[in-house]
Amino acid sequence: MYKKLFIPGPVPVHPDILAAMATPMIGHRTKEYAEMHERVTSGLQKILATEGKVFLATSSAFGVMEGAIRNLVGKRCANFCNGAFSDKWHNVTLRCGKQADAIRFDWGKPVTPEAVEQALSTGLYDSMTMIHNETSTGVMSPLPEIAEVMRKFPDVMFIVDTVSSMSALKIPVDELGIDSCIFGVQKAFALPPGLTIFTASDKALQRASTMEGRGYYFDFTEFAANDAKHNTPSTPCISQIFAMERQLERIFAEGLETRWARHRDMAEYTRQWLADRGFGLFPDREYCSLTLTCARNSRGVDLAGLKKGLAEIGFAFDDGYGKIKGETFRIAHMGDMTRHDLEELFSAIISIMPDLA
Ligand SMILES: Cc1ncc(COP(=O)(O)O)c(C=O)c1O
Missing domain, CATH: 3.40.640.10 (Type I PLP-dependent aspartate aminotransferase-like (Major domain))
Structure with missing residues (x-):
């Protein structure tokens, strides 16, 4: 699938x-x-x-x-x-x-x-x-x-x-x-x-x-x-x-300035969505990437379970890399993605974990 x-x-x-x-x-x-x-x-x-x-x-x-x-x-x-x-x-x-x-x-x-x-x-x-x-x-x-x-x-x-x-x-x-x-x-x-x-x-x-x-x-x-x-x-x-x-x-056709602004907007939107739900950021805010957000699993979510649940409904989600797997998770917001795509992912996460609504 x-x-x-x-x-x-x-x-x-x-x-x-x-x-x-x-x-x-x-x-x-x-x-x-x-x-x-x-x-x-x-x-x-x-x-x-x-x-x-x-x-x-x-x-x-x-x-x-x-x-x-x-x-x-x-x-x-x-x-x-x-x-x-x-x-x-x-x-x-x-x-x-x-x-x-x-x-x-x-x-x-x-x-x-x-x-x-x-x-x-x-x-x-x-x-x-x-x-x-x-x-x-x-x-x-x-x-x-x-x-x-x-x-x-x-x-x-x-x-x-x-x-x-x-x-x-x-x-x-x-x-x-x-x-x-x-x-x-x-x-x-x-x-x-x-x-x-x-x-x-x-x-x-x-x-x-x-x-x-x-x-x-x-x-x-x-x-x-x-x-x-x-x-x-x-x-x-x-x-x-x-x-x-x-x-x-x-x-x-999009324009470079617009493209850069779209990436900044998606990064800020993702950080805010996470902050509103009590997740910290892994890096210091001033050094956070504009293309992906690496969040701390501050709420002790079962990330492997979330990843599996999301996969079943058609989303590929990352539960951390290497030695910080499980302790962190990463959400990409780059390329042709838009805020709308992120909203779709966040709704999917909430459908699996309603307490994050
Ligand atoms: C920052 C960075 N450098 C290098 C690589 C390695 O790239 P590749 O797998 O295309 O060789 C990656 C892959 O994710 C990366 O994120």
Whole structure:
């Protein structure tokens, strides 16, 4: 049975997008593909507010997250870790055979500019990774303030995962000085998973060109060389690029400002609905994500039971991630979702647990 997704990715995909994915196939070494590739990457440049190159990779986000490590980490990497995905990125960095340190924050806390400054001032690092929106804990770290600190360390590669935030709020890649910004499309872009978008600054491409062992599939210099022909190093997920083209049209038709306001409104509405029922927020309010809310299970609800009950009536609900499963639960409000969708979920929750009315 189809369940309406309220998990933090993948999220529901609009029928127009599914229809775009059924477009008859074209060859990727054709003019037709190159023209579409160019339209898609220029649309993405507008959303990312970058004049730099935007690359399309056929993989989940972790493919490029690993690629960024192989291409950009030379001497040693500072992995800022404040949740499951950033912890995993540290582990991936080590698995790539790189020297790296995890700079840890308690789950539920953001990465702070002070900690970034302190770590990088040691002079040990030539690269750093951080996750803008830690999906496991619903924490959005203060990217502009961190970017301000990063200006003091121009030789340190600034590698940022915006997997669950890009397009839901303004993230101006050039203004923030991000060397490589990476995101999948199954979250705020509301596409099926399998396509990852990334940027590489001139500095990043220069560093990549000197790196041993960067492999082939995620070699940033291969992406740059192929991009000159509006193409990709190997066969791309063309159906998803059809879908992205359609989604970009939809995003621009809505307007970026309106899209950002809709995400903010849904986040505030969700937090209020939870607060009215006595549920606390897992992160401090000022660092709460705009794309998902991670709530404390302050009322000791049987979350596994609620998840099962919701599944039976057609809703996919998340009862917490990793070590905070059961103690927290997460509600996604991103992509094409509206307040109306959240109202539907909340009515469904009340139908199962009438005391939450
Ligand atoms: C913030 C963040 N980074 C990375 C990932 C991993 O993405 P993927 O499963 O597409 O490799 C996720 C997945 O949920 C995520 O939320």
